[in-house]
Amino acid sequence: RDARWFLIGVSFIPLFCVVLGVGYDALGKNPMFYRGHEGANRLQGSSIPAFLAAGSALATFTALCCARHFDQRFFIIVGLNLAILALTGGRMALAIALLAGGFIVLTRYRITPALILQGVVAVVALVAVGFMAFPDLIHRIQSDTDSGRGPLWAALIHVWNNHPYFGIGLGHQTLVVPESVLRYVLTIAAHNEYIRLGVEIGWVGLGLLGAAIAALMYVNWASPPKRGDLLFPLMCLLFLLFSYSDNALSLPTIFGLMTAAYFEKFVGVDKPQRILFMPFQIRPPFETGR
Numbered sequence: 001r002d003a004r005w006f007l008i009g010v011s012f013i014p015l016f017c018v019v020l021g022v023g024y025d026a027l028g029k030n031p032m033f034y035r036g037h038e039g040a041n042r043l044q045g046s047s048i049p050a051f052l053a054a055g056s057a058l059a060t061f062t063a064l065c066c067a068r069h070f071d072q073r074f075f076i077i078v079g080l081n082l083a084i085l086a087l088t089g090g091r092m093a094l095a096i097a098l099l100a101g102g103f104i105v106l107t108r109y110r111i112t113p114a115l116i117l118q119g120v121v122a123v124v125a126l127v128a129v130g131f132m133a134f135p136d137l138i139h140r141i142q143s144d145t146d147s148g149r150g151p152l153w154a155a156l157i158h159v160w161n162n163h164p165y166f167g168i169g170l171g172h173q174t175l176v177v178p179e180s181v182l183r184y185v186l187t188i189a190a191h192n193e194y195i196r197l198g199v200e201i202g203w204v205g206l207g208l209l210g211a212a213i214a215a216l217m218y219v220n221w222a223s224p225p226k227r228g229d230l231l232f233p234l235m236c237l238l239f240l241l242f243s244y245s246d247n248a249l250s251l252p253t254i255f256g257l258m259t260a261a262y263f264e265k266f267v268g269v270d271k272p273q274r275i276l277f278m279p280f281q282i283r284p285p286f287e288t289g290r
Helices: 002-011 013-027 051-067 074-088 091-106 113-133 136-142 149-164 179-185 192-220 230-243 256-264
Strands: 033-035 042-043
Touching: 002 013, 002 074, 002 256, 013 051, 013 074, 042 051, 042 074, 051 074, 051 256, 074 091, 074 113, 091 136, 091 230, 136 149, 149 179, 149 192, 192 230, 192 256, 230 256
Parallel strands: none
Antiparallel strands: 033 042
């Protein structure tokens, strides 16, 4: 039941943000659109374009899960989420959404030529409508610019090279961005979790943290039901890919790719399952003997 409501609720996050953003805009609290680095007007709803883009990528994936397991009308929500995602101008988030959608279709749907044709037509039509409404977004999506990340990464790697083993301390990366770079990129966020963590905790900390994350991913992948299913590790790979060009650890929504893939394993399972695969069963405190 918890898995079901998680998947359903997350699917409506972008629509909620857009509706709330209309209200904010009407009250003069926050504009619906943000003019980005390349001059494109990007939809941001009640948040900022990057956050809405990540949430839309996640919601596209969960809506596909809901369409597969609960109600095919969720395909309408999939289309709306993709349209919102296209209007945010989030390039990496759009790629992640398409890859995640492709993975769930390959692992959960019975592939037919009609399904492939319908999916391609729907995606192309929705994205085309969005781009026709906001043609400057096409320039952003097609652009090979890194939005100023190059100088920022170069400056941070220089700091990392000066403190290679243990870094400068967790949470301190934002303090070492040079003023000249800050004036150009207009952000202190690294937009690359590997570089950020390298600067903050060095090679030693990065290795230990990487091993812990890998172990956590394995434990969840090896837990019942559907032990060894491919969907969860594929979502883990997409999260690691997203971490290369965005602040993935700062975006609570992008974690949901792994959470949703894990919860999806419990959909349709009748008997209760333990959450983690462990060699022993943890008993609740003060449990009466039985």
